[in-house]
Each structure stands twice: as C-alpha cells, then as structure tokens.
Amino acid sequence: MIQKLNHWRLTLAIAVSMSLPSLAAYGYENPANADPTMIEQFQQLVPVPIIAVEPSPLPGLLQVITDKAVFYYSEDGRYIFAGNLHQANPELTNLTQARFATERAKKIHALKDEFITFEAADPEFEVLVFFDTSCGYCRKLHREVAQLNALGITIHYAAWPRHGVYNRHNRTQYTSSYYKLENVWCADDRHAALTATTRNVTVARTQCDNTIAAQFQLGVDIGVAATPAIYAMDGTEIQRGYLPAKELQAKIRQALSSHSEQPQ
Structure with a gap:
C-alpha cells in the first residue's frame, strides 16, 4: 500500500511539473501555456527575444513580453499588434506601459x-x-x-x-x-x-x-x-x-x- 501511495505521489509530482510553465523548456516564461508552435511563428514574424507569454487583460489575446516592447497576439495565431492597451476608466490607465515598467525595473535593479x-x-x-x-x-x-x-x-x-x-x-x-x-x-x-x-x-x-x-x-x-x-x-x-x-x-x-x- 505504501509503495502504491509513493508511486502515486511521484506520478502526480511529474504530471504537475510537466504542466507548469517552464523557463528551461521554452526559453521564456509561459504562464499562458501558449502553444510553442504558435510562439515559434511569432518569433519568425517578430524576431526579438521573448521574456514571457501571458494572458492579456483583454480576453482572446496573449500578451507577449519582449525586451523591446509588449505585443498582443490573438489566441488563434492570426493577428499581432503592438500598441498601448488602456483600461476604460477616467484615467485611461495605460496597462501596456505599466506591464513593461516591471521589466524595466528588473533591469535597473x-x-x-x-x-x-x-x-x-x-x-x-x-x-x-x-x-x-x-x-x-x-x-x-x-x-x-x-x-x-x-x-x-x-x-x-x-x-x-x-x-x-x-x-x-x-x-x-x-x-x-x-x-x-x-x-x-x-x-x-x-x-x-x-x-x-x-x-x-x-x-x-x-x-x-x-x-x-x-x-x-x-x-x-x-x-x-x-x-x-x-x-x-x-x-x-x-x-x-x-x-x-x-x-x-x-x-x-x-x-x-x-x-x-x-x-x-
């Protein structure tokens, strides 16, 4: 029984580790679990180093963080755009610049x-x-x-x-x-x-x-x-x-x- 339990724990640990975004596996953080084939396509079109691929604040888009800018990539891989995404509030908060600022801060620190x-x-x-x-x-x-x-x-x-x-x-x-x-x-x-x-x-x-x-x-x-x-x-x-x-x-x-x- 103990051997079966240990085997189950090991299997679960492997499954969880394989499901987590892996910097080593992708060369970038991938919390969006984006299809690597799609990201390869993105890199062919936008040949800059990728830092992370994340869910975007706007549903249906991935947020691709590079060392040059933030890009938005449709989840079906058909569209890419670069520009500022603003929150619809009285301040028109610039979500793009706020996200990119965290990467600049890492470089500075x-x-x-x-x-x-x-x-x-x-x-x-x-x-x-x-x-x-x-x-x-x-x-x-x-x-x-x-x-x-x-x-x-x-x-x-x-x-x-x-x-x-x-x-x-x-x-x-x-x-x-x-x-x-x-x-x-x-x-x-x-x-x-x-x-x-x-x-x-x-x-x-x-x-x-x-x-x-x-x-x-x-x-x-x-x-x-x-x-x-x-x-x-x-x-x-x-x-x-x-x-x-x-x-x-x-x-x-x-x-x-x-x-x-x-x-x-």
Missing part, C-alpha cells in the same frame, strides 16, 4: 549596486540619473546634489558614455568617454571621483572589471538619448536635461505621485 548613489538622509524619492563626465549639464546637476538630498531625493548615477562604449571605427578600442567614466567607477572613492569630474579636476587613470557597458545598454533600452537623463527606478522617464533642484523636486513628485496610481 539588477544593476543597482553598480550605480554611484548619493543618498538622502530622509529619502522621499529615489531617481536614476544617466551621467557622463563630459556633460556640462550633468556637472551643473551634480553641484546641486546636496540640495536634492536635503529635499529628500536620493540620486543613483548610472554611467552613460555619450560617445558610446566602443570606438565606432575600431570596436576593439573604447571611446574616450568610456575611459573617463572608468576612472570614476574604478576609483577607490567613487563618490569623490565623480564629484571631482564635475569640478574639472582630473581623476587618476585606473581600470577594473566594471559594468559600464551594461549601464550604457540599459540606458539605450529604456530610451536615453542624451545626458543628464532622469528616470524613475522602474525606467519611467521623468526629465530630459537639467532642472534647478526645486523645479526638479516638483517634477519628480508629480511624476512619481501619478505613477504610483498605476497598477503594478
């Missing part, structure tokens, strides 16, 4: 320990600022970082070499922007080194294993085109370019307060 953080003593908000040493308005913004911290805003700096990571004529070489950021990110005191660059002080040449290329790619993925670029920690854009501290505080409060009302 995976690199969070690599950012150079100037933390507020009593933080109300935290934001991500894409920074380059040659950017005049980045320097101007950083001169007000103490004021921003006093206003309850924690600043996380991400390295974003404005001329890219690699020399466009020779990808075995890095750009001068990269090397200058490497001097900061590899310094013994990264906070002091970053501050020094904003005061036109030369930082000693140094190098180390670093994630500057990954930070740059993060910026590209979420839409950074120039510095400084200021984002919420889920990758929602707040401000392109410099604003004085008080004006920036007001804009951050407005952006993050309205953003907190979106579904998570």
